[in-house]
Amino acid sequence: MKKVGNHKSIFKVVTLSLSLLLSVSFSSFAQDQAATAPVADAAAAPAAAGDAAAGKALFNANCAACHKLDAKMTGPALRGVAERRDRAWLGKWIRDSKGLIASGDADAVKIFEEFNKVAMTAFPQLSDADIDNILAYTSEPAPVPEKPATGSNSAEAGTGGGLSNNLILGLLAGILAVLVGMLFMVNNALGKISKANGIEVDSKTPSLMPLWRAFAKNQFLVLVSVILLMLTSAYFIYGYLMQVGVDKDYAPIQPIHYSHKIHAGDNGIDCKYCHSAARVSKNAGIPSLNVCMNCHKNISEFQGDKDSAYVEYTKEFYTAEIQKLYDAVGWDKNAQKYTGKTKPVKWVRIHNLQDFVYFNHSQHVSVAGVECQTCHGPVETFEIMKQHSPLTMGWCVNCHRETNVKVEGNAYYEKIHAELSKKYGVDKLTAAQMGGLECGKCHY
Numbered sequence: 001m002k003k004v005g006n007h008k009s010i011f012k013v014v015t016l017s018l019s020l021l022l023s024v025s026f027s028s029f030a031q032d033q034a035a036t037a038p039v040a041d042a043a044a045a046p047a048a049a050g051d052a053a054a055g056k057a058l059f060n061a062n063c064a065a066c067h068k069l070d071a072k073m074t075g076p077a078l079r080g081v082a083e084r085r086d087r088a089w090l091g092k093w094i095r096d097s098k099g100l101i102a103s104g105d106a107d108a109v110k111i112f113e114e115f116n117k118v119a120m121t122a123f124p125q126l127s128d129a130d131i132d133n134i135l136a137y138t139s140e141p142a143p144v145p146e147k148p149a150t151g152s153n154s155a156e157a158g159t160g161g162g163l164s165n166n167l168i169l170g171l172l173a174g175i176l177a178v179l180v181g182m183l184f185m186v187n188n189a190l191g192k193i194s195k196a197n198g199i200e201v202d203s204k205t206p207s208l209m210p211l212w213r214a215f216a217k218n219q220f221l222v223l224v225s226v227i228l229l230m231l232t233s234a235y236f237i238y239g240y241l242m243q244v245g246v247d248k249d250y251a252p253i254q255p256i257h258y259s260h261k262i263h264a265g266d267n268g269i270d271c272k273y274c275h276s277a278a279r280v281s282k283n284a285g286i287p288s289l290n291v292c293m294n295c296h297k298n299i300s301e302f303q304g305d306k307d308s309a310y311v312e313y314t315k316e317f318y319t320a321e322i323q324k325l326y327d328a329v330g331w332d333k334n335a336q337k338y339t340g341k342t343k344p345v346k347w348v349r350i351h352n353l354q355d356f357v358y359f360n361h362s363q364h365v366s367v368a369g370v371e372c373q374t375c376h377g378p379v380e381t382f383e384i385m386k387q388h389s390p391l392t393m394g395w396c397v398n399c400h401r402e403t404n405v406k407v408e409g410n411a412y413y414e415k416i417h418a419e420l421s422k423k424y425g426v427d428k429l430t431a432a433q434m435g436g437l438e439c440g441k442c443h444y
């Protein structure tokens with residue numbers, strides 16, 4: 001207890017070196033960020049007289065359905081159009097392209113013919129300032145990584161964030177290693193100090209043998225503990241066996257990273273738009289890729305905002321996933337037509353009842369009016385689809401016991417309901433009382 005001063009100085013050395021290491025790692029991280037910031041600024045600098053940021057908003061709201069900056073869509077790619085065409089011509093075209101074509105303007109007729117005489121919407125409501133803003137936006141220089149994204153390209157961009165993460169992780173691991181080393185040194189030093197001061201460190205622990213012997217002699221105690229042990233292990237073994245064949249939370253990797261959170265959640269697409277069969281048949285079905293193409297002919301790039309809560313991966317990652325859809329249906333997004341080369345997507349089936357069970361979606365969705373989410377969970381928040389419910393017999397039967405049958409507006413049920421509710425003496429009937437517990441209803 002004499003040399004307390006030594007402890008303190010060692011402690012000081014440890015904290016000092018730790019804070020030094022931390023500050024070094026943080027400042028290097030800060031440098032990373034500082035280095036990237038100016039590049040982003042330069043890209044955002046407007047190239048023309050109008051306000052490019054306002055123009056971008058206008059473009060996305062009015063033009064993005066048919067135009068992209070760097071690729072052909074329904075209409076031509078618009079980057080640099082202000083350099084190609086006269087400003088007055090552009091004003092006339094955007095406000096009323098039909099009028100301009102009808103007036104026999106050679107350029108207007110030419111581009112109209114080139115695009116198979118697809119009429120562009122007229123925008124008489126846009127002011128001169130609006131058009132200037134849009135043109136400022138289309139005159140911005142193309143950002144470098146925005147070149148037609150090929151698979152490998154976007155994969156590289158995707159790992160960009162991971163690299164700095166790895167750096168931080170590596171640094172942390174380094175700090176930990178240094179700390180462990182220091183602890184050893186401290187321990188050593190303390191040992192030496194105590195030796196020098198003649199203090200004995202007692203490393204022996206008191207023996208447990210006498211306690212064991214006493215226990216073994218008491219037969220009643222032994223019996224009770226053996227029974228307890230058997231009961232608990234039986235409990236756990238039973239629990240384990242009941243898990244066999246229950247695939248709750250099964251979430252396989254799908255061939256295309258399809259996010260229900262983005263489609264059904266953020267974009268509010270109705271479940272039955274894609275799983276339309278759920279209303280009328282036994283199976284809900286997975287939509288064919290033609291259904292996807294109703295929207296994705298026009299949505300070839302992911303635009304989602306990185307900052308919003310529903311976006312979990314990078315834009316490049318999502319755009320590459322949309323490209324997989326194109327590869328599967330054989331859609332050439334630059335030429336805007338089908339190539340005829342298709343390769344079917346093999347979705348991995350997640351929910352799958354045993355063959356001896358009969359389950360019918362339309363019975364539950366249309367007749368009983370049960371929401372998809374009651375059985376499948378908050379699907380609109382799933383980035384990756386998974387099995388939410390256990391799909392065991394107990395699960396089905398419990399719900400049949402608890403859920404009342406919806407009789408309102410269903411003439412078929414009115415008579416049965418009147419009879420059965422008299423029989424059971426209740427005014428609401430559960431699915432179980434309607435026969436939902438009969439083995440033959442669920443088992444062939």
Ligand code: HEC
Binds near residue numbers: 063074076
């Ligand atoms: C309904 C689809 C559609 C919308 C919306 C649309 N365009 Fe177009 N645009 C076209 C088509 C198609 C053409 C090619 C000419 C044609 O067939 O009429 C075109 C051509 C153009 C051209 C001529 C390009 C060139 O190279 O000469 C400009 C400029 C243009 N659009 C600007 C706009 C702007 C700005 C907006 C938004 C305010 C917009 N367009 C909205 C379909 C559209």
Ligand code: HEC
Binds near residue numbers: 275379384
């Ligand atoms: C834009 C189309 C689309 C919409 C909208 C949609 N889904 Fe899906 N759903 C799919 C596709 C594609 C799959 C297969 C890929 C997967 O499992 O992620 C799927 C898979 C599923 C599965 C798992 C199927 C299996 O293999 O067992 C369930 C359950 C499901 N969807 C429920 C819903 C519910 C509930 C909603 C509404 C909240 C919904 N879906 C909205 C396209 C859609």
Ligand code: HEC
Binds near residue numbers: 256259299302304
């Ligand atoms: C009703 C329109 C619509 C339908 C149908 C649709 N999508 Fe989408 N899809 C969107 C929208 C909107 C986005 C988000 C675009 C954005 O935020 O920039 C998107 C984004 C995506 C993405 C990138 C994000 C993600 O989920 O990984 C993929 C991949 C995708 N869709 C695949 C599909 C597939 C496969 C189908 C068919 C089963 C399909 N989509 C059907 C509208 C649709």
Ligand code: HEC
Binds near residue numbers: 272278284285361
């Ligand atoms: C009462 C519970 C329940 C409700 C409500 C329900 N499902 Fe299901 N769903 C299941 C069960 C159970 C399975 C497994 C069926 C099988 O393997 O035969 C399943 C399977 C699926 C599948 C994949 C296999 C198939 O049948 O094609 C999809 C997709 C699906 N459900 C979508 C939906 C959608 C969309 C809704 C809402 C319109 C919905 N489900 C409502 C219980 C339910």
Ligand code: HEC
Binds near residue numbers: 367400406431
């Ligand atoms: C969310 C609650 C719920 C779950 C979970 C559920 N069901 Fe049902 N089920 C109902 C309701 C409510 C009805 C009554 C529908 C009606 O009005 O006919 C019903 C009816 C049925 C019927 C028809 C019964 C009859 O009397 O004709 C069958 C068969 C059935 N369910 C099978 C299943 C199976 C198999 C499962 C499990 C895989 C299951 N259900 C899970 C709520 C549920």
Ligand code: HEC
Binds near residue numbers: 439442
């Ligand atoms: C509401 C629907 C429903 C009813 C009613 C029902 N079952 Fe089941 N049964 C299931 C489902 C779903 C499974 C498969 C899931 C599982 O293994 O738990 C199953 C599985 C079974 C199994 C296989 C063993 C096992 O646990 O995997 C047996 C045996 C069985 N049921 C017997 C019966 C008998 C007997 C009745 C009548 C008293 C009955 N079931 C009524 C839905 C039902």
